[in-house]
Structures are given as C-alpha cells and as structure tokens.
Amino acid sequence: MKALFLKTIKEKMWLLIILCIVSILTLWLYISLYPTFSKQSGEYEKLLASFPKELWEIFGLQDGNFSMSTLEKFISVEMYSLLWPILSIIFFISIGVGLIAGEIEKGTIEIILSLPISRIKAFLSKYLAGATIIIILSFVSIYSVIPIARALNIAYNVETYHKLFLTGTLFCLSGFSVVMLLSTIFDKGKTILIGTGIYFMMYVITILSALKDNLKDLQYFSFFHYLDASRVLSENKLDEHSILVFSAVTIICTIIAVYIFHKRDITP
Amino acid sequence: MGVIEIKNFIKHFGNVKAVDDITLSVNEGEIFGYLGPNGAGKTTTILCMMGFLNPTAGSISVLGKDATRERTALKNEIGYLSSDVHLYNDLTGQDHFNLIESVRGKSLILDQLINDFSYDPKIKVKNLSTGNKQKLGVLMCFMNQPKILILDEPTKGLDPILQNKVYEYLLNFKKNGTTIFMSSHNLDEVEKLCDHVGIIRTGKLVAVETIRTLKEKRIHVVRVNFNEHPNIDIFKTLDIEDLVELANNEISFKVKGDITPIIREISKYGLQNLEVTYAALEEIFMEYYI
Numbered sequence: 001m002k003a004l005f006l007k008t009i010k011e012k013m014w015l016l017i018i019l020c021i022v023s024i025l026t027l028w029l030y031i032s033l034y035p036t037f038s039k040q041s042g043e044y045e046k047l048l049a050s051f052p053k054e055l056w057e058i059f060g061l062q063d064g065n066f067s068m069s070t071l072e073k074f075i076s077v078e079m080y081s082l083l084w085p086i087l088s089i090i091f092f093i094s095i096g097v098g099l100i101a102g103e104i105e106k107g108t109i110e111i112i113l114s115l116p117i118s119r120i121k122a123f124l125s126k127y128l129a130g131a132t133i134i135i136i137l138s139f140v141s142i143y144s145v146i147p148i149a150r151a152l153n154i155a156y157n158v159e160t161y162h163k164l165f166l167t168g169t170l171f172c173l174s175g176f177s178v179v180m181l182l183s184t185i186f187d188k189g190k191t192i193l194i195g196t197g198i199y200f201m202m203y204v205i206t207i208l209s210a211l212k213d214n215l216k217d218l219q220y221f222s223f224f225h226y227l228d229a230s231r232v233l234s235e236n237k238l239d240e241h242s243i244l245v246f247s248a249v250t251i252i253c254t255i256i257a258v259y260i261f262h263k264r265d266i267t268p
Numbered sequence: 269m270g271v272i273e274i275k276n277f278i279k280h281f282g283n284v285k286a287v288d289d290i291t292l293s294v295n296e297g298e299i300f301g302y303l304g305p306n307g308a309g310k311t312t313t314i315l316c317m318m319g320f321l322n323p324t325a326g327s328i329s330v331l332g333k334d335a336t337r338e339r340t341a342l343k344n345e346i347g348y349l350s351s352d353v354h355l356y357n358d359l360t361g362q363d364h365f366n367l368i369e370s371v372r373g374k375s376l377i378l379d380q381l382i383n384d385f386s387y388d389p390k391i392k393v394k395n396l397s398t399g400n401k402q403k404l405g406v407l408m409c410f411m412n413q414p415k416i417l418i419l420d421e422p423t424k425g426l427d428p429i430l431q432n433k434v435y436e437y438l439l440n441f442k443k444n445g446t447t448i449f450m451s452s453h454n455l456d457e458v459e460k461l462c463d464h465v466g467i468i469r470t471g472k473l474v475a476v477e478t479i480r481t482l483k484e485k486r487i488h489v490v491r492v493n494f495n496e497h498p499n500i501d502i503f504k505t506l507d508i509e510d511l512v513e514l515a516n517n518e519i520s521f522k523v524k525g526d527i528t529p530i531i532r533e534i535s536k537y538g539l540q541n542l543e544v545t546y547a548a549l550e551e552i553f554m555e556y557y558i
Contacts, residue, residue, distance in 0.1 A: 111364070114343060114346070117340065268352075
C-alpha cells in the first residue's frame, strides 16, 4: 500500500512542483501590486461600487467585500474568488481522472490488480496519494501569502488563511472525491466531461441564483456558494455549513467509489 | 481435485455470451494449453481466473480458493502475464521490479532472470521496443516463482531465442511443481510445453485433449520439388489430402498426424527440395468444430 502511495506521488511530483511554483509566482505578482492598489483604494471602491450588486455576487463577493483596504480583501478579489477555484478544479479533475479511469484505459491497472493487494487498499492508496498532492498544493497556494507579504512588508491576518486553507482544501477534496467516483464508473473522456459539466452547472447555478431572487435558494446546490473565499478573507468568518457539506460529499463519494471499484469488472 | 477447477463457468457482457458453461480441471504441476481463435473466450476466462472480472454464473477456484471472493489472497500464489503487456511508461524496469518486490517480497531469481533474458532494467519503459516490453512483462511474472502461472500468449512479440528461453523457464517451473495455465496461438509452443489442451470456440469448450491426441490431428503442409516430373498418380494412393501439382516438378499436399511414413515414401524419388510447414491452428480447430 505504501509502495503504491509513493509511486502515485512520484508520478505526479513534477506537475505538483510546477503548479506550486506557478502559484507562488502568481501570488507574488498580485501581492506586490497591492501597495499601489491600496493607496488608491478609495477611488477603486467608488468605481467598483458603481457596478451592479449582482455582478459582484457572480464572483462570490457580497456587499462591501470588494473593498481593497486590506491585503485579504484585495487578494480575495484577485485570486481566491475566481482564479484559485478554477485552477483547483482543473487540477483535481486531472489528478482524479488519471488515478482510476486513466489506469484502466492504459491497462496498467492490471499490474496493481495482479498483486496481492485488495482493491479497497489499492483504491485508498491512490486516493490518499491524490488527496496528499491536493493538500500540498492547497497549502502552498494559500499559505505562501504569508512569507510573500512579510517579504514585501505588507500587513496580513494569519487567522484568515487558516480558515481559507480549511475551506479551500475541503472544497478541493470534495471535488476530487466526486471525480474519483466518476473515474471508477466511467472512462477517462466521460469522467472529464461529466466532472467539468458538474462544476460548470454549479457555476451557472451560482450566477442564476445571484441574478434572480426567486432562484436564490438554488445557490445551496453549488459548491461555489460554500467556498465563499471572500467572506472568509474579508470578514474572517468560517461557515460551519461549508465544512459540513464538503466533508459529507467527500466521505459519501469516497465510500460509494470504494464499493463500486471493489465490485466492478475491470478490463483494460 | 485439480489445482484449477472451473465449474459451469458463464460470463456474459450484456447480451453477449463471452463464455458459456465451461467446466475443466488442471492438475498440479501440469501445463495446460488453452486454445481457440480470437474472440473465443480465452482472455475472458483468464481475466475471471485472475478476479478482474466476476463470473455471471458458475465458479472458478484456484488452489482451493474462490477466484473472485478470495482473489487478494490468491495473488500471493499467482504470476500473471497479460496478452498485451501494459506498463508504466515513465518508470524503468527496475521501478516495476521494486513495486512488485515491495508487495510480494524480495525475488530470489531476479538477477538470474535479468541476466538470462539480457534485459537492461535501467531503461524507461517508453524507450523500450515491443519485444523488450514483453520481456519485462515475463520477468515481472516469473520473478517471485509463483505456484501458479496464468499466461495469456506468453511469447507474443518475442524473438525465437527468447521464446526458447521462456520455454526453458516454463519447463523448469513445471519440474518444480508449478502449475501453468496458458493461452496460445502457437501450435509449436503448445506441443513443446503442454500436457493437456482445452479448445474453446465461441465461448464453449469443445474438447480437452492430451497433447498426443492433438499431435495426431496436426496437419502438415508439404511442398516437394522433384528432380524429374513426378507421376502424380503414385501420390494419390498415399494417405494425404489436397494434393496439387505445381509448376517446376513441384507438388504440394497436406498430411494429418504422423508424417514419417509419407516422408519415407516420397524419399524414394529423387528430391531437389522438401518443405514441411504446419497448417494454421485454425485448421486444427476446424477438426473439433465440424
């Protein structure tokens, strides 16, 4: 089990290193721009406030959250409300697809299945390896703000990053679990299509629920509603419902995926 | 009771009957050849023996254990070689060996295998030729000296020298009590190695024969070049089939079973050239299908 875990980590190591570097460089770029924005924050706030409220809600920003008076508010707008979720989704879909559906399609699953490892252990080794990679990337892409801000002599609030790390990581793990479940049922192409489709639909739901009052309740069907990075960073608030929803999705999808992988016919 | 027991085994994929009610038994220390044309159900049977697929009905037991329910424990005793070896392209052969050793334990014969098969384990799989990939698959299958070997066309893609090396190892494994279940399209290979053969057609087992019986049904294709124009009528009296007179004092015909009496007979005439080949396996299958 350890060997399979390490092999999976080794396979994805370069992708992880590259994405960590890209995250750090992107954060460095945004944070280094912050002092300039901060000096003119009053004018920006006036300008941004003139846009319709619904437009901000599409990007997961509530009333007042688009203020750039603190680093956390600035970075939530620039990075964690839209760019970070999109990149995370692409990342966990690409990882999850390869681990099961990809191995079945390439036929390399035969190597694992012909070893005396139960299918449950094989699945969990791969799942844990994927989850570890996701947690590492999430950690680097969130906590890197602290050393960068310190290096650039910008004030920051550590506590908000703990909360964002918890919510953001659970958002990624729940998505990864959904993709792993799809990956045990469908081939690679269908897994990508359905996985991407689910998140696209959730994004559409977020937009619709922000635009139409009578569709407001639809927001509860979208993971983007529970991620709400702007609320975590701007107001330093952690929504327990988000933790509950992401944890429940992660656990339920993983249990179903393990069961299906254990029972199904596997032919390359 | 056999080491491998297949009883009333059925495997359907939707409406397609891939394997339809097969019963057979393989004894300890024997090499059992599983023959049949493409799509007959050989690989499906093997995948069910390995627990990759679940039988629709019936049972498969290996070493007294159910191949589906106890598949994990069974893998300790089974070496498996797929008909199309699938490997991790970005890993070297050594990485593959390490992965297997980390689960199955240290191989006692790996160095010997690497040496005998002249294999370089430092090269990444993506840089290996098809033959070398097959070679790596064979080594991974043999390295832990399993009690049971399940091989789906084990010499596919190997050159004749390496094929002989594989045969040598298989016969050695057999001598040490390993039971081998192998599918093959190569009749020569089957004749050299197997004790019994099972012949499958469209999912049904049509015969289980000793290798001797199979040899009796073997069809040789003979082409003979005489020094002078042959009197074809003489050959019509011999126990041969499909006699054809060709140009340049040449005739061709087919002989079923033992060819010695026929060779003795035609050697009475001045021969310029004699070529004996084997009919395709499919022609032998036809013997069982009609």
